[in-house]
Amino acid sequence: MSDSDRKEPEPMDTSHRITHEQFTRFLQAKAPEKPCPECGVNDWATSQTPGDHRKNPYLQIGLLPGAFTDKVMPLHTLSCRNCGFVKMFSAQLVGDWVKKNA
Numbered sequence: 001m002s003d004s005d006r007k008e009p010e011p012m013d014t015s016h017r018i019t020h021e022q023f024t025r026f027l028q029a030k031a032p033e034k035p036c037p038e039c040g041v042n043d044w045a046t047s048q049t050p051g052d053h054r055k056n057p058y059l060q061i062g063l064l065p066g067a068f069t070d071k072v073m074p075l076h077t078l079s080c081r082n083c084g085f086v087k088m089f090s091a092q093l094v095g096d097w098v099k100k101n102a
């Protein structure tokens with residue numbers, strides 16, 4: 001494999017970046033809070049950007065790598081504070097909703 005075959009990672013796309021408050025508004029409108037399907041406890045945490053200690057921080061965007069491709073799917077997550085079960089939402093879809101419902 002030569003250097004020219006190696007693909008450069010795509011620059012981080014920050015267009016999906018949203019705040020905790022924006023994600024909460026999205027969830028209230030599109031996916032109202034329900035107890036965890038695994039443990040039944042209703043205590044969810046958003047994924048916050050490390051070091052962002054503001055009252056309304058930006059969310060940490062997760063990335064789901066695709067198989068047999070260099071593409072990744074950006075995600076926003078909610079994790080159960082009791083059992084660790086993780087729910088994933090398309091950051092593209094959430095970001096589009098936030099832009100349309102600013």
Ligand SMILES: [Zn+2]
Binds near residue numbers: 038040041081
């Ligand atoms: Zn749980």
